[in-house]
Amino acid sequence: MPELPEVETVCRGLRTAMEGEVIVHVDQRRRDLRIPFPRRFAARLTGRRVATISRRAKYILAHLDDDSALLMHLGMSGRFAVIAYGEMGEPGRLRFPFGGPHEHVVFHMGNGARVTYTDPRRFGLMDLAGPGELDGHRLLVGLGPEPLGEDFSAASLNEALAGRRTSIKAALLDQRVVAGLGNIYVCEALFLARISPHREASSLAGASRPGRPLVRLFASVRDVLVAAIDAGGSTLRDHAATDGTLGYFQHSFMVYDREGTPCPRPGCGGTIRRAVQSGRSTFWCDRCQR
DNA sequence: AGCTCGACCTGCACGC
């Protein structure tokens, strides 16, 4: 389901339901998702208070009161729903269904809220980091800068792309270059920056003056992510906020899933194309993206 | 070391 804006939206929902609350019970219904749950997963969480919820790349991090942490990734189809105390007893008032064969984990919070994790494809994962072990966790080491953080800049992007012979599309999907982009927002950012997804990544490196492609790309990545977060992410098949609210950034797509439609850039007159790059669909305008 | 590809899963939309 999710790229950075969708994960950020989910994070904000989990914050409301979980921060400051004790995990009183964990209902773990499988032994694995994409990877096995860690040993004693439920037991290690039970009784812990959630201090804060944060996000790193597409990982949701629940920081616990003993300085351990719960790492969660939504994969392609993962979804969280929060059922507030009281809603359970009011059938028909829920804004989304819960239960079902793909509901794999339910966290029962001290305030009575239930936080459910549903993931039909099971490409998501959950893992634990012991006290003080979150920095240096194998899933987080090697991730590139947060695109909305201070470490991401035209200069850092320039450095990350230097010497890379692969396409700029593939490079931006590489979480070591910048962390949190996925197929949709890479396509959209490249369109905004008027850069062809087929262009060799290293060809963008070099002098980074205002107006240069690399600087446009840097700004476009940030702009598209900020706009998508403001819209609550994109709802394609199943993304929703934890209260069931749908994102609406999909209505703002310029190129993603718009093969054959006219290029939305005023005066361009081109047509949106689709091609497969490293196994993923790429959408772009071959007229104004160079 | 960098890159490409297949594998991991289920569900859905499509064409015959």
Place this chain on the structure above:
DNA sequence: TGCGTGCAGGTCGAGC
């Protein structure tokens, strides 16, 4: 209707 095919927002390891 039913069945086969291809496709889907992500990673990761194998093999070149």
